[in-house]
Amino acid sequence: MISPADGGSGMISFQAVSKRYGAHQALREVTFHQPRGQVLGLLGRNGAGKSTAMNILCGCLAPSSGAVTVGGRDVLLNPRQAKRLIGYLPEQAPLYDEMTVEKYLEFACRLKEVEKAAIPVHVGQVMEKTGLDSVSGRKIGNLSRGYRQRVGMAQALCGTPEVLILDEPTAGLDPLQSSEMRALIRQLAGEHTIMLSSHILSEVQQICGRVIILNRGRIVCDRDLQAKTEEKPPLRALIACGEQALLPALRTMKTAGDIRVERGGEAGLTQVVLTPAERGETERELFALLSQRGWPLLRLTPVEDSLEDIFLRAAAEAEEE
Amino acid sequence: MGAIYRREMQSYFYTPAAYVFMGVFLTLGSIFFGVGNLAARSGHVPSLLAQLSYLWVLLCPVLTMRLIAGERRARTDQMLFASPCPLTHLVLGKYLAACTVVGITVCLTLVYPLLVSLYGTLYLGETAAAYIGLLLQGCAFTALDLFLSCFGRSQMTAAALGVGVNLVVWLADALAGAAPGLAGKALDFISLYRRFAPFVRGQLSLSNLLYYVLFIFIMLFLSVRVMDARRWSEA
Numbered sequence: 001m002i003s004p005a006d007g008g009s010g011m012i013s014f015q016a017v018s019k020r021y022g023a024h025q026a027l028r029e030v031t032f033h034q035p036r037g038q039v040l041g042l043l044g045r046n047g048a049g050k051s052t053a054m055n056i057l058c059g060c061l062a063p064s065s066g067a068v069t070v071g072g073r074d075v076l077l078n079p080r081q082a083k084r085l086i087g088y089l090p091e092q093a094p095l096y097d098e099m100t101v102e103k104y105l106e107f108a109c110r111l112k113e114v115e116k117a118a119i120p121v122h123v124g125q126v127m128e129k130t131g132l133d134s135v136s137g138r139k140i141g142n143l144s145r146g147y148r149q150r151v152g153m154a155q156a157l158c159g160t161p162e163v164l165i166l167d168e169p170t171a172g173l174d175p176l177q178s179s180e181m182r183a184l185i186r187q188l189a190g191e192h193t194i195m196l197s198s199h200i201l202s203e204v205q206q207i208c209g210r211v212i213i214l215n216r217g218r219i220v221c222d223r224d225l226q227a228k229t230e231e232k233p234p235l236r237a238l239i240a241c242g243e244q245a246l247l248p249a250l251r252t253m254k255t256a257g258d259i260r261v262e263r264g265g266e267a268g269l270t271q272v273v274l275t276p277a278e279r280g281e282t283e284r285e286l287f288a289l290l291s292q293r294g295w296p297l298l299r300l301t302p303v304e305d306s307l308e309d310i311f312l313r314a315a316a317e318a319e320e321e
Numbered sequence: 322m323g324a325i326y327r328r329e330m331q332s333y334f335y336t337p338a339a340y341v342f343m344g345v346f347l348t349l350g351s352i353f354f355g356v357g358n359l360a361a362r363s364g365h366v367p368s369l370l371a372q373l374s375y376l377w378v379l380l381c382p383v384l385t386m387r388l389i390a391g392e393r394r395a396r397t398d399q400m401l402f403a404s405p406c407p408l409t410h411l412v413l414g415k416y417l418a419a420c421t422v423v424g425i426t427v428c429l430t431l432v433y434p435l436l437v438s439l440y441g442t443l444y445l446g447e448t449a450a451a452y453i454g455l456l457l458q459g460c461a462f463t464a465l466d467l468f469l470s471c472f473g474r475s476q477m478t479a480a481a482l483g484v485g486v487n488l489v490v491w492l493a494d495a496l497a498g499a500a501p502g503l504a505g506k507a508l509d510f511i512s513l514y515r516r517f518a519p520f521v522r523g524q525l526s527l528s529n530l531l532y533y534v535l536f537i538f539i540m541l542f543l544s545v546r547v548m549d550a551r552r553w554s555e556a
Contacts (some may be wrong), residue, residue, distance in 0.1 A: 058403035094400035110324030
């Protein structure tokens with residue numbers, strides 16, 4: 001496990017949740033708390049336990065042990081109260097092909113116990129938000145994949161739930177439709193606490209404030225992506241100078257932090273990674289040092305720890321364990 | 322429950338399901354009426370209703386096969402389970418919708434006694450009792466087939482299972498003669514035909530009425546239990 005990102009209870013809370021299907025352990029002692037208003041991304045390979053966790057959260061499955069609460073209400077003990085706070089878009093959008101979009105959303109509103117008199121206005125608002133106005137009278141069975149996914153998202157929004165659970169919301173969409181869906185999720189992020197799963201790492205990085213990586217039913221990484229961007233990233237520098245002369249000079253810097261040499265480059269050039277302990281004036285001090293010594297700086301780039309790096313590292317660490 | 326009921330009713334009448342059910346029932350019913358009443362110059366409606374009751378065995382699974390199995394196949398069950406609607410309401414809403422179609426079908430057969438009353442003598446009390454029996458029989462088979470629809474995802478499997486089990490429950494008293502001891506008594510007890518026969522004779526017995534009510538209740542209760550149990554075991 002890399003690092004826990006959040007403590008205390010939140011809008012969504014998993015407490016030592018395990019799920020077993022016969023001999024297969026789908027979730028193992030999963031514990032996390034998700035604060036209100038944040039977008040949480042669940043990552044993991046197929047069979048890692050993402051969909052199981054989401055199904056347990058929305059009450060479609062019962063955990064073998066542990067407790068799940070939504071807004072402080074236990075999903076197993078107070079299902080009705082907990083489910084009032086949830087909007088769920090499963091991996092395959094739950095659509096009735098013979099219904100029109102408007103009739104379907106009216107049904108979703110009644111199911112979510114929206115007041116009868118408020119349903120027409122509410123359905124109108126949801127259709128406007130999801131861009132479905134133009135197809136409101138069309139049968140769902142005749143809609144394209146992108147529109148069907150939007151209808152699925154619209155039913156999740158009916159009843160204005162505080163928590164949105166989105167299981168692979170862009171799966172099967174073309175790049176343009178995916179982009180529109182991501183824009184919609186970002187737009188909704190301010191109003192709802194969102195938990196989404198995805199295979200696409202860049203998508204999670206774009207949308208989510210926090211990511212949890214599951215591997216074989218266990219949390220192997222819990223990372224706050226927003227906090228990460230505020231940290232000082234390491235710097236990779238390519239300098240036209242031999243390693244023997246460069247390293248002692250760099251060690252005289254106050255803000256260089258940890259210094260690592262990356263070998264395998266051209267002769268006469270040295271590539272180093274500086275990992276400053278805290279935010280500081282590393283670049284300024286490095287420029288000053290190199291100009292004083294007359295060593296040209298050929299390249300200086302921040303080393304971003306991509307989600308892919310985190311994902312692969314977490315999976316590798318889990319395999320080692 | 323109201324939301325589920327309305328959706329199921331819309332689904333029955335937006336798709337061919339209800340029309341096929343009613344069309345086949347009334348076509349065969351009209352053949353029975355033509356042969357058994359018009360051609361035979363008989364005004365005895367209860368005997369016609371006894372023949373119609375056989376049709377529930379074959380047709381009720383058509384009505385119920387999609388109720389649960391169809392939802393599971395289309396994955397729309399996840400939307401229902403994630404909603405605040407309790408399982409009991411879900412099952413009741415679906416059951417009442419199916420029973421409404423059964424009820425409408427029974428109402429449409431009132432044209433037969435109407436024709437009899439226009440051109441002959443209709444024994445109202447006997448006919449009314451037989452109608453109550455026919456309706457209860459239809460509701461009982463609907464409850465049984467709804468329960469059977471909870472097993473598996475395939476609608477065809479649910480329908481085939483429904484017809485098979487309906488036949489066993491319908492003819493249980495005939496099988497009871499061949500089964501020894503307690504098994505024979507049990508088969509005799511669960512026979513829906515044995516409970517239906519007194520209605521055709523114009524007898525309204527409280528025990529038979531209660532039997533149907535209890536039968537329906539047990540089937541609906543088991544449906545809820547099966548769906549709830551799946552949350553604990555299903556992958």
